[in-house]
Structures are given as C-alpha cells and as structure tokens.
Amino acid sequence: MPISNSDWLRNVTLLHGPRDLLTQYFCLADSHARDAGLHLTIRADFSGLIELNRARHDMWPPIPPIFDPGQSAINPASAFWLEGRDEKGETIVAHAVRLFDLRGSLDDELRSLGAFYADPTCHLANGERFEVSGTSASAISGRVVHGGAFWVHADYRRQGLASFVPRITRACAFARWNPGFIWGFVEQRLHAGGLTQAYGPYQSTDVVVSGIEWRRGVTFHLVWMTAQAMLADIERIVDQESNDRSRRSEIPRTNRSPPLPRHGVRNLS
Numbered sequence: 001m002p003i004s005n006s007d008w009l010r011n012v013t014l015l016h017g018p019r020d021l022l023t024q025y026f027c028l029a030d031s032h033a034r035d036a037g038l039h040l041t042i043r044a045d046f047s048g049l050i051e052l053n054r055a056r057h058d059m060w061p062p063i064p065p066i067f068d069p070g071q072s073a074i075n076p077a078s079a080f081w082l083e084g085r086d087e088k089g090e091t092i093v094a095h096a097v098r099l100f101d102l103r104g105s106l107d108d109e110l111r112s113l114g115a116f117y118a119d120p121t122c123h124l125a126n127g128e129r130f131e132v133s134g135t136s137a138s139a140i141s142g143r144v145v146h147g148g149a150f151w152v153h154a155d156y157r158r159q160g161l162a163s164f165v166p167r168i169t170r171a172c173a174f175a176r177w178n179p180g181f182i183w184g185f186v187e188q189r190l191h192a193g194g195l196t197q198a199y200g201p202y203q204s205t206d207v208v209v210s211g212i213e214w215r216r217g218v219t220f221h222l223v224w225m226t227a228q229a230m231l232a233d234i235e236r237i238v239d240q241e242s243n244d245r246s247r248r249s250e251i252p253r254t255n256r257s258p259p260l261p262r263h264g265v266r267n268l269s
Helices: 007-011 019-035 046-055 106-111 121-125 161-177 188-192 195-199 227-250
Strands: 039-043 079-085 091-105 129-133 141-152 181-187 203-211 219-226
Touching: 007 019, 007 039, 019 039, 019 161, 019 227, 046 079, 046 091, 046 141, 079 161, 091 106, 091 161, 106 129, 141 161, 161 181, 161 195, 161 227, 181 188, 181 195, 181 227, 188 195, 188 219, 195 219, 219 227
Parallel strands: 141 181
Antiparallel strands: 039 079, 079 091, 091 141, 129 203, 181 219, 203 219
C-alpha cells in the first residue's frame, strides 16, 4: 500500500520487505531530495524516457534495448523509471529498473539476447552477440531486477546523485517485486573511475563485451548485489542519519552563526 499521498511517494508500494525500515528510508530520501531542490517522479511511460534520451543525445549514450518499448517486451507491471527535475522543471537525472523472472540463469538470458529483445531471433541471425566472461551471471537466477539507463545532467554531476538516485530506485523495486538480486552494467572506463562504488554495494566479477547494435564493441562490467546487501545498505543509511540527528540534538545551543545551506545530496549515500 502507498506510504504517502504526496509527490513521488504516492507511487511507492510496500508489498515486500521490512516495512518500518523502508518507510523510514523513503521519507528520509524525500527529505533530502527536497533539501536539494529535486522534484522526483516515478514514471512508467518508457517512450518518454526514449524521447528524453534522444533530446540529450549529445551528453547521454543511447538507452539500451532493455528499456526500449520498440525493441523489448517492457510493460508498466515490470518496469518504471525515476525522473528528477530541478526547480525550473528541467530533467537533471533519470534511472530505470526492470524486473526479470528468469527461468534459467542471467548468463543464459544475456547470451540468448532475451534480456534485450522481445524476439532476438533476427538479431542473432544478423551476428549480434553478448559475450560474458566470468561465473557470477551463471549463478544469478529467479526474480532479478536490472537497473540502468542512468543519466545525470552535466551541470549536476559530482553532487552525489550517482549514489542517491539509484538507491531510491532499487529500494522501490525491491518493495514492489521482492527480487533476489539487482544487477546492471558499468562501462569499463567508468568502473575504473569508481562509479560502481558510488552506485552502492555492488560486486563485480564478470566482464561483458557488447556485440549488439546498442553499444557494439564496448566492454562493461556486470555488477550485482543480493537483496540482503541492498537492505543492509539502506539500514546503514537510516542508522547513520538517526545517529547524526541524535548528536545534533545533544549539542548545546549557543549564540553562533546559522549553519551554511546544504547543497547536493551527498549525505544520503
């Protein structure tokens, strides 16, 4: 059931997981977003995401076919994306998630191109491939969530959004679908620069080379975490915020200058 009647929280549905912890986290995330002047919206219209991507093509690589309704069997029951707009109404951040209920392993789903296309037959016949090097993908199965299509406007990078937004989206996905794993791709050069660590407690042991038209020839790291790791990460954030508030309340009030205004969302990561 929804946990709030305001803004993006109206579309957060708590069907699974520790309700009290998740409720605390979502309210905390909403508070930090408001402090940062960020208006969040949960959306299911992936045509809107594709249009946004095309309009920002000079600063945002193409959306993978996983999230393209023209290429994959994506629907509102199994996918959504989070949009963040600034005070002027301009989109500055986006992140999408999609549920997969795997009959085999993630390795099978990637190699067959079933993760990317509603009908991969013609793509395989045309020589498209997705090569996986490692053993993690073969051990991931069942209900899993893919997170991707992440983008931050160039003017808002290095402000903590890579840590903040994907955590919200993952938590929403878990509360709605109860997956066992969350996985995604991080381009090799970005992984080397520390972006995987910013995203959260991901593990990365598999390397994949894209042989599909989306990003042909690009090398990615397959990153993944268990649902338990995701929940532990959220619990850490909530506990840290509670401890910070306790320490602030114990500081005697004196005649001092007011605190500087907060910018960005670095604290919630």
